Amino acid sequence: MAIYLDNNVGLKIATVDLSAYVTSISLTQTFDEVETTAMSTSTSASHTFAKGLEASTLTVDFLNDWAASQVQATLQAAYGTTVTALIVPVKSASTVISATNPLYTVSILINNLTPVGSPGTPSDYARSSMTFTCNSSVAYATSGTW
């Protein structure tokens, strides 16, 4: 088995390692379902669909950090652009990409930020919760460099 606690996921945005500030992350791979139902395919009495364009999303919750080159500086620098995100299930000091620890690479559009106001309550650390639209398909690799 190759199951892991979900407490060491690695995330790089525009090559900047922001893993230490991620409190939750979800990469959702999905694609459009394009209807292909036609007169000749109606014998099964159901609609038929085929794979269309990929439309994945990356949702990340960050602890905000305004220090140089950390969460807020990086996201502000990338705001409005399409940058590369690297995600690995288990990050370590010497992360090895393999079949049991694959590397996911995707271009994301930094189309929203929440620098202030999430959750916006005095008893919590400032956080950002954002869902980025993917501007490419998600590349899955069992070798390579984190």
Added chain:
Amino acid sequence: MADKYPTDADIEVLKKLGLPVPGATTTKKDEE
């Protein structure tokens, strides 16, 4: 996926942050 990593947009972010720019590598797709 873009053909190179880091992409030009990634490099622009690094420049704004004042971080060193690593050497570009080709993606696996590009190598095949």
